[in-house]
Amino acid sequence: MSLQRFCMRAMHTSRQLYAGATSGSGLEKSALAALRKKTGYTFSHCKKALELNDNNISMAEKWLHQQAQALGWSKATKVADRATAQGLIGVLVRGNRGAMVEINCETDFVARNDTFKRFVDHVARVCLYYTDLTEFDGDLWKLGFDSDALKNLPTEEGRTLGDHQALLIGALGENAAIRRALCFRVNNDLKLVGYAHPAPTNVGSTEDTTQVGKYGAIVAYRTEHRLLNYEFHKSICQQIVGLKPLKIGEYDKDQPAENKDEETCLIHQEYLLDADKTVGEVLQEYSTEVIDYHRFEIGERTERNLQEIIRSQHQSSN
CATH class of the missing domain: 3.30.479.20 (Elongation factor Ts, dimerisation domain)
Structure with missing residues (x-):
């Protein structure tokens, strides 16, 4: 699964909160669609986040951010010595x-x-x-x-x-x-x-x-x-x-x-x-x-x- 697709919108998510779904396939699908729209993360990552957090969208979003940030810090440590001569003002x-x-x-x-x-x-x-x-x-x-x-x-x-x-x-x-x-x-x-x-x-x-x-x-x-x-x-x-x-x-x-x-x-x-x-x-x-x-x-x-x-x-x- 592409790490770029997983992480690219982590900095631009809305702060609006959704009520977590409790049961029923309709509510689960609604929660999955809402989480994907809100965060921009992939289907599989959003699905896993909801499963681990009892379909609570707020907790699932927090978990996704934590995972994305952990992956980012790990990558940052590995590439820290690489020269950064390009960029933007x-x-x-x-x-x-x-x-x-x-x-x-x-x-x-x-x-x-x-x-x-x-x-x-x-x-x-x-x-x-x-x-x-x-x-x-x-x-x-x-x-x-x-x-x-x-x-x-x-x-x-x-x-x-x-x-x-x-x-x-x-x-x-x-x-x-x-x-x-x-x-x-x-x-x-x-x-x-x-x-x-x-x-x-x-x-x-x-x-x-x-x-x-x-x-x-x-x-x-x-x-x-x-x-x-x-x-x-x-x-x-x-x-x-x-x-x-x-x-x-x-x-x-x-x-x-x-x-x-x-x-x-x-x-x-x-x-x-x-x-x-x-x-x-x-x-x-x-x-x-x-x-x-x-x-x-x-x-x-x-x-x-x-x-x-x-x-x-x-x-x-x-």
Whole structure:
């Protein structure tokens, strides 16, 4: 029996409870159909779960999750030393909160798998949930999570993200890692925009979308422009993803580099959508100021990045 079919929907089951059937073939068939619809597990596994739990759907579902998780942890232990150089960046922005996560796997084939993409979406939403709980008085707040911190985050149904990671490994049959996350929250007149590249694959509804790709960026900005122009602000994220500026830059302090290909200040870079203008000139046309940004790339070194996040958190709190 396929382990993937057994495990693949363990992270996305409903929390609704059904009354367990007590006797009669009609009730047993009804319980079996309900359990399969609720969990997505195979016929034989659902049948065994009901037999072992006297047709009580709630207990049978709990047993199925325990079995799936045990199989996942066993597989995770066996493949723990395998390199995870591939994966996806997930970017989720909802109003004044944003989360960007990196989830790794062994092969690009698995990174394109819908189960893997749903897991990236799940991690981003868990991070955003904890961002929603944060209260602060400043304009900008950022929090970075390393792998250990992420794996210990509890989820809605009582498991940790580490438990869900084990389920994913069991479902996909290869190693996977929750590597890092960065959460943004802004107040007052600041706004957020996010972008993932290449050609973002949407997970979720149009209004509440996790974008996934090999690169990602979140930008915090302020604008006095009369109309909010999502495509323009997204283009600034694309600029950051494509040209990797090291800092925003200051108009009256930073001099533009002689070689535009080596320009490290965002405002002095050639604007990707109009080579006749710099990013700074376009920002001024749109009465927009970039306040902060962060860029993720699959597999990049993270030590300096985490130090930058910690430093920016300290500066934002002062």
